Amino acid sequence: xxxxxxxxxxxxxxxxxxxxxxxxxxxxxxxxxxxxxxxxxxxxxxxxxxxxxxxxxxxxxxxxxxxxxxxxxxxxxxxxxxxxxxxxxxxxxxxxxxxxxxxxxxxxxxxxxxxxxxxxxxxxxxxxxxxxxxxxxxxxxxxxxxxxxxxxxxxxxxxxxxxxxxxxxxxxxxxxxxxxxxxxxxxxxxxxxxxxxxxxxxxxxxxxxxxxxxxxxxxxxxxxxxxxxxxxxxxxxxxxxxxxxxxxxxxxxxxxxxxxxxxxxxxxxxxxxxxxxxxxxxxxxxxxxxxxxxxxxxxxxxxxxxxxxxxxxxxxxxxxxxxxxxxxxxxxxxxxxxxxxxxxxxxxxxxxxxxxxxxxxxxxxxxxxxxxxxxxxxxxxxxxxxx
Numbered sequence: 001x002x003x004x005x006x007x008x009x010x011x012x013x014x015x016x017x018x019x020x021x022x023x024x025x026x027x028x029x030x031x032x033x034x035x036x037x038x039x040x041x042x043x044x045x046x047x048x049x050x051x052x053x054x055x056x057x058x059x060x061x062x063x064x065x066x067x068x069x070x071x072x073x074x075x076x077x078x079x080x081x082x083x084x085x086x087x088x089x090x091x092x093x094x095x096x097x098x099x100x101x102x103x104x105x106x107x108x109x110x111x112x113x114x115x116x117x118x119x120x121x122x123x124x125x126x127x128x129x130x131x132x133x134x135x136x137x138x139x140x141x142x143x144x145x146x147x148x149x150x151x152x153x154x155x156x157x158x159x160x161x162x163x164x165x166x167x168x169x170x171x172x173x174x175x176x177x178x179x180x181x182x183x184x185x186x187x188x189x190x191x192x193x194x195x196x197x198x199x200x201x202x203x204x205x206x207x208x209x210x211x212x213x214x215x216x217x218x219x220x221x222x223x224x225x226x227x228x229x230x231x232x233x234x235x236x237x238x239x240x241x242x243x244x245x246x247x248x249x250x251x252x253x254x255x256x257x258x259x260x261x262x263x264x265x266x267x268x269x270x271x272x273x274x275x276x277x278x279x280x281x282x283x284x285x286x287x288x289x290x291x292x293x294x295x296x297x298x299x300x301x302x303x304x305x306x307x308x309x310x311x312x313x314x315x316x317x318x319x320x321x322x323x324x325x326x327x328x329x330x331x332x333x334x335x336x337x338x339x340x341x342x343x344x345x346x347x348x349x350x351x352x353x354x355x356x357x358x359x360x361x362x363x364x365x366x367x368x369x370x371x372x373x374x375x376x377x378x379x380x381x382x383x384x385x386x387x
Contacts, residue, residue: 015232015234015365016233016234016235016262017262017263017271017272019367020271020364020365020366022271022346022349022350022361022362023350023363023364025352025362026351028350029348033348033353034352034354036340036347036354037354037355040256040278041156047070047326048279048355049071049280049281049339050071050074050280050282051066051071051073053079054079054287054298054299054300055087055091056292056294056298056299057298058073058076059075060075060131061129062293062322063131063134069322069326072134073132074135075122076135076301077114077119077136077145077149078114078136079110080110082115082118082122083110083112083113083115084118085118091294091295093105094106094109094297094313095295119148120148123154132155132156134158136160138160139161140161142159142176146181146184152186153185155187156189157182157188157190158192158212159191160190160191162223163194164193165199165202166206178208179206179207182207188209188210189208190211191203191211192211192212192260193214193215195239196239196240197240201243211244212260212281213259214233214260214262215230215236217262218260218283218284221302222309222312223302226308233259233261234271237257237275240257241276241277241359256278256279258278258280258281259275259277259281260280261281264284265336266339267342270358273355273361274359277359278355282339284298284314288325289319289325290321296316296317296318297316298314298316299311319337324337324338325339326338327340328340328341333382
């Protein structure tokens with residue numbers, strides 16, 4: 001429904017995670033019988049979790065750790081890992097510089113060229129460590145990188161930018177065929193990011209095997225301020241899930257929907273799935289792991305843009321091991337640890353035995369969810385009162 005925002009000008013109301021809540025079902029389950037596994041691309045993942053392709057989060061060793069836990073980490077093939085033979089030294093330059101110099105330092109570090117030999121070296125390192133070899137590149141470089149990688153070396157190819165569309169008008173590049181990219185690397189292709197029904201269904205029709213949803217909700221991202229662009233995640237995920245439904249009805253092919261960004265706690269992940277997501281991509285939550293190369297700091301892929309940075313360096317701190325953040329035990333009461341435990345309990349309370357059933361859970365508009373009855377917590381800065 002459109003609302004008038006000025007004389008003759010209308011806008012559609014949209015919703016984010018903090019504006020909705022899950023309604024518990026009449027029949028509940030024991031959390032131990034809830035299945036949180038995710039089946040996609042002939043693989044089964046124990047957890048519906050992807051680590052975002054951020055240099056502060058994913059290195060080959062981190063990817064191996066997350067694979068062992070049942071998830072998947074995406075390595076940025078146009079980041080620090082493929083620009084430097086000793087990438088941790090470059091990461092350390094970024095996390096040790098003064099805050100006022102952070103963006104300039106990131107721009108300088110990312111000014112070094114990407115090396116194809118390091119692309120192949122990092123892929124081989126991930127394979128040797130036993131990681132699910134999932135790698136990312138931008139749409140502009142996707143075809144060149146795919147040919148450099150070749151066939152049969154990776155498990156998943158991610159083509160990702162702030163906004164990716166199937167129809168892109170440009171003087172310098174031609175429209176990508178995601179099916180052709182998949183044939184080159186001999187692996188399924190995840191494409192993103194998008195936030196609207198039409199863009200999503202066209203990406204699906206162009207051959208995407210999964211679609212990333214989210215423009216600007218990440219903790220370190222400034223796109224919504226710099227460009228004024230974005231759609232709150234609950235509405236964005238729901239719209240893209242509708243595109244998935246219609247595309248599957250027309251073609252028989254189910255394209256997975258992956259919520260990317262804006263999720264800090266287990267409750268946000270639960271709402272993302274209830275909105276229609278098959279899996280979630282996490283950045284800042286996993287940057288808090290002891291295994292993350294950023295050592296408690298994080299920055300986005302667009303921060304190093306030489307012309308218009310659309311991100312910043314933030315400090316998220318180190319909360320615990322990757323296992324503790326995802327599976328517990330938690331020593332925090334704010335929901336930022338044991339994220340999957342939170343998802344399990346929410347699914348059990350909604351009577352959902354698996355992720356597909358959770359996508360049918362009832363959502364209610366609940367702007368008072370975080371403040372109702374929580375005056376003491378807010379006054380003392382604990383629980384709901386934390387920033």
